[in-house]
Amino acid sequence: MMDKATLRQQKQTEKMDYFFVFTIFIFLTGAGIFGFFSTLMFLVVGGFYVILNFKYALAAYKNNWFIFLFGLVGVLSVFWAAYPLAALRNGVQAVLTISIFLTIIYCVKLDVLFKAMSTAMLAIMFFNVFSPQTVEIAFTGEIVKVGYFGSKNNMAMVAGFAVLSGVGVFVCGKASFLTRILAAICIVLSLVTFLQARSLGSTLSLAFVVGVSSFLFIYSRAKLLNSLKLNINIIIFLSFVFLILLLVVLFDYSVYESFMYRLGKDPTITGRTDIWGIGFESIKENPILGVGQSSYWNLNNVGALEIWEIANKEAGSPFGFHNLYIHTYVELGLFGFLAVSLIFVKIFIGINGLVLKGMKPIDVVIISVFLIVFSKTFFETVGFAPFSIPSFFLCLSWVHIRRASFYDKPASIKLRLN
Numbered sequence: 001m002m003d004k005a006t007l008r009q010q011k012q013t014e015k016m017d018y019f020f021v022f023t024i025f026i027f028l029t030g031a032g033i034f035g036f037f038s039t040l041m042f043l044v045v046g047g048f049y050v051i052l053n054f055k056y057a058l059a060a061y062k063n064n065w066f067i068f069l070f071g072l073v074g075v076l077s078v079f080w081a082a083y084p085l086a087a088l089r090n091g092v093q094a095v096l097t098i099s100i101f102l103t104i105i106y107c108v109k110l111d112v113l114f115k116a117m118s119t120a121m122l123a124i125m126f127f128n129v130f131s132p133q134t135v136e137i138a139f140t141g142e143i144v145k146v147g148y149f150g151s152k153n154n155m156a157m158v159a160g161f162a163v164l165s166g167v168g169v170f171v172c173g174k175a176s177f178l179t180r181i182l183a184a185i186c187i188v189l190s191l192v193t194f195l196q197a198r199s200l201g202s203t204l205s206l207a208f209v210v211g212v213s214s215f216l217f218i219y220s221r222a223k224l225l226n227s228l229k230l231n232i233n234i235i236i237f238l239s240f241v242f243l244i245l246l247l248v249v250l251f252d253y254s255v256y257e258s259f260m261y262r263l264g265k266d267p268t269i270t271g272r273t274d275i276w277g278i279g280f281e282s283i284k285e286n287p288i289l290g291v292g293q294s295s296y297w298n299l300n301n302v303g304a305l306e307i308w309e310i311a312n313k314e315a316g317s318p319f320g321f322h323n324l325y326i327h328t329y330v331e332l333g334l335f336g337f338l339a340v341s342l343i344f345v346k347i348f349i350g351i352n353g354l355v356l357k358g359m360k361p362i363d364v365v366i367i368s369v370f371l372i373v374f375s376k377t378f379f380e381t382v383g384f385a386p387f388s389i390p391s392f393f394l395c396l397s398w399v400h401i402r403r404a405s406f407y408d409k410p411a412s413i414k415l416r417l418n
Helices: 005-028 034-052 056-062 066-080 084-107 110-128 152-174 177-196 201-222 226-250 252-262 272-285 302-310 324-357 361-374 389-403 412-415
Strands: 134-136 144-145
Touching: 005 034, 005 110, 005 389, 034 056, 034 084, 056 066, 056 084, 066 084, 066 324, 084 389, 110 152, 110 177, 110 361, 152 177, 152 201, 152 226, 152 361, 152 389, 177 201, 201 324, 201 361, 226 324, 272 302, 272 324, 324 361, 324 389, 361 389
Parallel strands: none
Antiparallel strands: 134 144
């Protein structure tokens, strides 16, 4: 038991942590509202938090150094990139972003983290519900609402994160009545925003990942020997790999195309398959080092010009390959691809460990947000972009699934307060 002075100090620390997380998330989620100012304030507020908790930030970096590899490869690509300044800028931005995220996730207790996140996202969702901003999908002519998030997929993804943040407040079990009310409103408004996106893929993905995470929770609590669970996990993994290989070997594009047309969907997945084909050509030309961070998208690159034309985008506008692995391989070659892929592999190994040891209720939420990010990597360039919500949740998954936060260490509360 802690004495009154220690408890009072703990509450003060938690209030300060709440303020920083709330402020950072307002600017992180509300980038479409505040524009460049949001990035500046994120760096100022986040950087100040790192300075205040510097020795704990160093511990966070030491215990989670592997997740920096992507940013470091980006920085090193200045030596072979066609546009070294762009490579340096984006590489440094990635390292700074992960530095701030890791410090927050490492130092802030989970219940405080989810309270602050859900309240901040509630504010953004409230403004977004009344946003009239829409876009026309070039391939289908459909008019969809995108709010302050630029695209319907991005709006649905952030709304999904907001829903799970609100749920996290309830499963953490340490929230006041007012906090629970705000979390409930966050869930409702986020669901409204999610449905406004009218994204079938995002809807199915959210339902699927929550279902999988809930199943893993029940399975982890089952009274089975760990050796039996481990064998079951290995069999399931090998079966999944075999199924994927079988689908690749037996894949018939004409059957796939016919199936997509029957569903009323574009078989190119809004031009993605055409874009990926161009990306593979670049990979063949630069298989080891890639072209360098942020060096592909320039007016002197024939492949980039062709993609802008396919996507009906203005030449020179920011764009990506709509696939994290292709995008990373094109820019950072084999080393960047391995840095990204191994991060996901290590998180899946961490999930296996949780299943064997027994999951907590909050793990359902954390695994769900991870699976959302992971599922999006095949159709979007998400997870490692500087100053982005998916990057935060990837770092959150990395730390807490692997039980590598400050509060996973014994006697940590008194240590930090002192």
